[in-house]
Amino acid sequence: MENSSESEKTEVIRRTYSHKLPGEHLYDDILFFGYTPADVLDAVKDFEVRDDDVFIATYPKAGTTWLQELTWLIMHDGNFEEAYQKPVYFRSPFLEFKDEVLNEIGLDIAAQLQPPRIIKSHLPVTLMPNQIQNRNCKTLVLFRNPKDVCVSYYHFYRASSSFGNFRGSWEEFMYMFLDGYVDHGSWFEYTKGWWGRREDPNTMLVFYEDLKRNLRMEVDKLCAFLGKPLPVPVREEIARHCRFENMKQNPMTNHMDVYSIDSNISPLLRKGEVGDWKTIFTVAQSEQFDKFCTDELGHLDIPFRYTLH
Structure with a gap:
C-alpha cells in the first residue's frame, strides 16, 4: 500500500495533458519542443568549447536574460555601445535553439562569436557539451524559487507560439510543471543535476533572489568569479543598466521584436518580482506544491527564498 506521500506524487504524475508542443519529442526521456531538435542536441555534445567561454545555465524563466546581460557586460568591460546596438540573443546565443525564421541557430552563432563567448543553455548537466569537463571555462548556474x-x-x-499558445488553466499548467511535461523537462531533475556541481571551482551558483535583493553586490561577486576586476564606476553602471525596469524598456533585452512572443498576452520580461506566485496559487495548490518540492529536493537543503521579507 502506498504511503500518503507517494500517493500524492502519483496523483500528479499519472495525469494526462491535452496540450502539445510544436514538434515535441523526447530526448533521453526529456521533453523538448521542435526548436530544440534531436540533431541539434546531438551536435551540442560535440560543441567545441574554449577555455575563455562562459556558459549561462538556467532552467527556463529563472532570470536567464538578466544574467546574460550582466555577464556579457562584465566580460566585455562594460561595452554599453555594443550592448545598445545588438540584441542579447545574438551577443549571447541560446546554444540548443534552432529557429530559421528568426535566424537564430544557436550553435552557428556561438561558433562565429569572437571570444570571450557568453553562451546560454537550458540543458541539464547530462546534455551539456562534453568538453566542458576538460576546459577551463566558467559556468554560471542561475536558480530561482x-x-x-x-x-x-x-x-x-x-x-x-513556440510553445503552442497554451490555453489551459493555471492549475493544469502547475501539474504539467510538477510532472516535467513542459519544454526542457523536469525542473526538479534539472535542479538536482546542477546543484551537484556546486563544489566545482569553475561553477558558480547564482540565486535570482540575491540579484533582486542587492544587484550591486552580486555584480562584485560575478566580477570576482569571472576574473574581471572592473573599475567601480563600470560596475555601478552595469548594475544600473541591468535593473529589471531598465531591461524591460531596452529593445536589446526585452525581445519585443521576436515574432513568436505576443507581448499583449505576456511580455518576455513581465514583472521580475520575488513572490509573484502569491497572486495565483491557491492555499491548497501552494501546500501541494510545497509537499512535492520537499519530497523531491528536501534532502538537498537548497536555500530557495520565496519572498524577500
Missing part, C-alpha cells in the same frame, strides 16, 4: 519559475513559465507558455 520554483513557485515563481512555474508562474513565469505559465505566462510564457500562454504568450509564445
Whole structure:
C-alpha cells in the first residue's frame, strides 16, 4: 500500500495533458519542443568549447536574460555601445535553439562569436557539451524559487507560439510543471543535476533572489568569479543598466521584436518580482506544491527564498 506521500506524487504524475508542443519529442526521456531538435542536441555534445567561454545555465524563466546581460557586460568591460546596438540573443546565443525564421541557430552563432563567448543553455548537466569537463571555462548556474519559475513559465507558455499558445488553466499548467511535461523537462531533475556541481571551482551558483535583493553586490561577486576586476564606476553602471525596469524598456533585452512572443498576452520580461506566485496559487495548490518540492529536493537543503521579507 502506498504511503500518503507517494500517493500524492502519483496523483500528479499519472495525469494526462491535452496540450502539445510544436514538434515535441523526447530526448533521453526529456521533453523538448521542435526548436530544440534531436540533431541539434546531438551536435551540442560535440560543441567545441574554449577555455575563455562562459556558459549561462538556467532552467527556463529563472532570470536567464538578466544574467546574460550582466555577464556579457562584465566580460566585455562594460561595452554599453555594443550592448545598445545588438540584441542579447545574438551577443549571447541560446546554444540548443534552432529557429530559421528568426535566424537564430544557436550553435552557428556561438561558433562565429569572437571570444570571450557568453553562451546560454537550458540543458541539464547530462546534455551539456562534453568538453566542458576538460576546459577551463566558467559556468554560471542561475536558480530561482520554483513557485515563481512555474508562474513565469505559465505566462510564457500562454504568450509564445513556440510553445503552442497554451490555453489551459493555471492549475493544469502547475501539474504539467510538477510532472516535467513542459519544454526542457523536469525542473526538479534539472535542479538536482546542477546543484551537484556546486563544489566545482569553475561553477558558480547564482540565486535570482540575491540579484533582486542587492544587484550591486552580486555584480562584485560575478566580477570576482569571472576574473574581471572592473573599475567601480563600470560596475555601478552595469548594475544600473541591468535593473529589471531598465531591461524591460531596452529593445536589446526585452525581445519585443521576436515574432513568436505576443507581448499583449505576456511580455518576455513581465514583472521580475520575488513572490509573484502569491497572486495565483491557491492555499491548497501552494501546500501541494510545497509537499512535492520537499519530497523531491528536501534532502538537498537548497536555500530557495520565496519572498524577500
